[in-house]
Amino acid sequence: MNAPTDPKHVAALQQQLELWEKDEVASFLKKQPEREDQFQTHGGFPVKRTYTALDVADTPVEDIGLPGQYPFTRGPYPTMYRSRFWTMRQIAGFGTGEDTNKRFKYLISQGQTGLSTDFDMPTLMGYDSDHAMSEGEVGREGVAVDTLADMEALFDGIGLENISVSMTINPTAWILLAMYIVLAQERGNDLNRLSGTVQADILKEYMAQKEYIYPIAPSVRIVRDCITYCAENMKRYNPINISGYHISEAGASPIHEVAFTMANAITYVEEVLETGMDVDAFAPRLAFYWVCQSDFFEEIAKFRASRRVWAKIMKERFGAKKPESMRLRFHCQTAAATLTKPQYKVNVMRTTVQALAAVLGGAQSLHTNGMDEAFAIPTEEAMKIALRTQQVIADETGVANVIDPLGGSYYLENLTTEYETRIFAILDEVRERGGTIKLIEEGWFQKNISDFAYETALRKQSGSKPVIGVNKYVESEENVDIETHPYDPDTAKRQIDRLRHVRATRDETKVQKLLDELLVIARDESRNIMPITIELVRNGASMGDIVEKLRTIWGTYRETPVF
Amino acid sequence: MSSPIRVLLAKVGLDGHDRGVKVVARTLRDAGMDVIYTGLHRTPEEVVHSAVQEDVDVLGISLLSGAHMTICPRIMDLLREQDAEDTIVVVGGVVPDDDVEPLKKMGVKDLLLQDTPPNQIVETLQRLVAERGPR
Numbered sequence: 001m002n003a004p005t006d007p008k009h010v011a012a013l014q015q016q017l018e019l020w021e022k023d024e025v026a027s028f029l030k031k032q033p034e035r036e037d038q039f040q041t042h043g044g045f046p047v048k049r050t051y052t053a054l055d056v057a058d059t060p061v062e063d064i065g066l067p068g069q070y071p072f073t074r075g076p077y078p079t080m081y082r083s084r085f086w087t088m089r090q091i092a093g094f095g096t097g098e099d100t101n102k103r104f105k106y107l108i109s110q111g112q113t114g115l116s117t118d119f120d121m122p123t124l125m126g127y128d129s130d131h132a133m134s135e136g137e138v139g140r141e142g143v144a145v146d147t148l149a150d151m152e153a154l155f156d157g158i159g160l161e162n163i164s165v166s167m168t169i170n171p172t173a174w175i176l177l178a179m180y181i182v183l184a185q186e187r188g189n190d191l192n193r194l195s196g197t198v199q200a201d202i203l204k205e206y207m208a209q210k211e212y213i214y215p216i217a218p219s220v221r222i223v224r225d226c227i228t229y230c231a232e233n234m235k236r237y238n239p240i241n242i243s244g245y246h247i248s249e250a251g252a253s254p255i256h257e258v259a260f261t262m263a264n265a266i267t268y269v270e271e272v273l274e275t276g277m278d279v280d281a282f283a284p285r286l287a288f289y290w291v292c293q294s295d296f297f298e299e300i301a302k303f304r305a306s307r308r309v310w311a312k313i314m315k316e317r318f319g320a321k322k323p324e325s326m327r328l329r330f331h332c333q334t335a336a337a338t339l340t341k342p343q344y345k346v347n348v349m350r351t352t353v354q355a356l357a358a359v360l361g362g363a364q365s366l367h368t369n370g371m372d373e374a375f376a377i378p379t380e381e382a383m384k385i386a387l388r389t390q391q392v393i394a395d396e397t398g399v400a401n402v403i404d405p406l407g408g409s410y411y412l413e414n415l416t417t418e419y420e421t422r423i424f425a426i427l428d429e430v431r432e433r434g435g436t437i438k439l440i441e442e443g444w445f446q447k448n449i450s451d452f453a454y455e456t457a458l459r460k461q462s463g464s465k466p467v468i469g470v471n472k473y474v475e476s477e478e479n480v481d482i483e484t485h486p487y488d489p490d491t492a493k494r495q496i497d498r499l500r501h502v503r504a505t506r507d508e509t510k511v512q513k514l515l516d517e518l519l520v521i522a523r524d525e526s527r528n529i530m531p532i533t534i535e536l537v538r539n540g541a542s543m544g545d546i547v548e549k550l551r552t553i554w555g556t557y558r559e560t561p562v563f
Numbered sequence: 564m565s566s567p568i569r570v571l572l573a574k575v576g577l578d579g580h581d582r583g584v585k586v587v588a589r590t591l592r593d594a595g596m597d598v599i600y601t602g603l604h605r606t607p608e609e610v611v612h613s614a615v616q617e618d619v620d621v622l623g624i625s626l627l628s629g630a631h632m633t634i635c636p637r638i639m640d641l642l643r644e645q646d647a648e649d650t651i652v653v654v655g656g657v658v659p660d661d662d663v664e665p666l667k668k669m670g671v672k673d674l675l676l677q678d679t680p681p682n683q684i685v686e687t688l689q690r691l692v693a694e695r696g697p698r
């Protein structure tokens with residue numbers, strides 16, 4: 001950076017800027033006023049007319065640094081996409097394991113380089129497919145998984161050592177992880193060669209996505225157990241994906257997305273450190289997940305600031321020594337809440353711009369939304385276009401050939417530093433108010449999120465936040481000709497048949513004995529819940545068996561809603 | 564002066580998407596209505612029980628899980644069983660166009676789907692209550 005440090009240089013620049021405002025700008029404004037009195041980012045940061053070297057004067061040169069170097073503002077790796085493009089990871093999940101397996105294979109055949117799995121609501125919430133709460137939901141929004149047999153169908157013919165697999169699952173994440181481990185073991189895979197991610201970020205569930213089962217304390221303990229188990233047994237696997245995406249989709253501002261996620265990440269680190277594990281033994285595998293909203297530069301600044309903030313937290317607060325512990329790696333998904341039903345093909349353009357921002361912001365993997373996702377889960381065709389969007393950015397635009405090509409932009413560097421400052425201020429506030437878990441229980445995060453969601457709804461209503469097709473360039477009589485993803489009405493029957501078959505053929509006495517042992521281990525907080533869960537799923541225990549057993553000692557979480 | 568419109572907003576089933584329902588709750592409250600929100604993960608039985616107990620004018624059901632064709636008929640049946648079929652049922656969230664007419668046929672008075680402006684929600688509820696008349 002050529003930030004001016006020489007006082008004479010600073011004074012000259014200031015004078016030049018003042019003259020410009022007084023002369024050129026003022027005479028233009030007389031002829032035509034600007035579109036707004038005050039411009040601001042989606043997240044509410046004021047935006048100046050233009051930025052100069054003066055705006056980066058307060059940013060230390062070493063805070064910008066170089067790619068792959070502390071504080072990693074410019075990227076986690078020194079060569080980034082010059083070595084390998086980001087992982088193109090389209091999420092998929094519907095019906096039974098067989099149904100989603102077909103979609104996986106289709107996406108791989110189209111050039112997708114990683115897998116990502118969406119589970120149905122009963123699986124996400126820990127109900128077996130034949131439970132009363134599951135009615136109408138089996139295989140609808142994601143794939144149904146009750147037992148190991150479903151996982152075998154889901155990954156049939158897919159080499160687990162050859163492709164990284166991400167699983168979007170939270171309160172029941174440890175059970176899915178156990179199934180994945182047993183599946184790999186059955187196939188003779190080396191656990192240390194599996195790469196992938198299980199989301200397992202329970203704290204943001206209480207804040208935003210609202211998929212939870214048990215109270216906070218035992219839920220965080222489960223996350224801790226996933227992290228320590230993987231640190232010891234699965235060297236290349238990310239045992240958690242600490243996620244801002246859902247915080248944003250629930251309505252939060254981008255600054256709250258990152259700050260609240262960091263508050264959660266700190267909580268997990270503290271929880272694991274209490275077991276006596278060294279920070280550098282697990283921190284390198286902590287992964288993050290951000291949304292990419294539509295404010296192009298703000299999102300890029302957000303990504304860059306999040307890397308700088310995490311690096312400083314790990315080094316300064318937790319005393320990490322390894323660079324791998326300090327470098328933030330993230331998966332990114334374009335913003336589903338920006339998709340519209342009216343003129344739905346415009347969603348391709350929205351997604352393209354968001355995906356470009358994710359790439360310019362240095363994402364490690366990316367999911368681009370399907371244009372039809374305001375209607376239903378995406379069709380194969382919609383997913384293909386979304387994947388092609390990434391492939392065009394990668395192969396045709398040249399943006400991946402230079403690392404952090406926007407680094408050094410006065411505006412972007414200024415906004416990056418603004419973001420860093422605000423994130424640390426919010427983290428201080430969280431600490432002063434009593435910490436993350438206390439504030440979740442008080443609804444503090446939730447209130448902040450719903451406040452911004454409400455403001456956004458009002459801004460859309462007034463038109464001050466334009467949404468093409470919704471409050472601007474509206475077509476009154478739109479003829480929607482769209483083929484959406486069909487739901488096979490036999491899904492639940494097929495799924496329940498397999499579940500009943502597993503129950504009928506397993507060694508029931510052994511399963512019950514293991515379930516009793518599960519309770520003993522769950523009651524002793526110093527023990528890890530993973531090994532017994534692995535034995536349970538290996539022996540045909542269903543997710544519902546495990547979840548319900550633990551409910552007898554842990555109970556069910558109920559939130560007091562704030563709005 | 565007529566008493567404020569009473570509304571019960573409900574999340575039914577496993578669906579945890581509550582951004583929209585909270586925006587609606589606040590919008591209706593700011594418009595002077597009495598708003599009760601059930602919170603997440605309720606059963607149809609719990610929701611109808613609350614609607615009857617609270618003697619609400621409007622029951623708003625928020626659904627983004629795709630399970631509306633399972634959940635809505637059950638709620639309509641339960642309302643009938645409880646002699647509360649004059650409760651105005653409105654559905655919000657994500658519902659495919661093809662399901663709109665079948666839902667209306669089973670008695671859902673209106674559907675307020677994604678990107679409905681807040682003031683339109685207020686107007687719709689006021690209109691539906693006026694059409695029903697005093698009870």
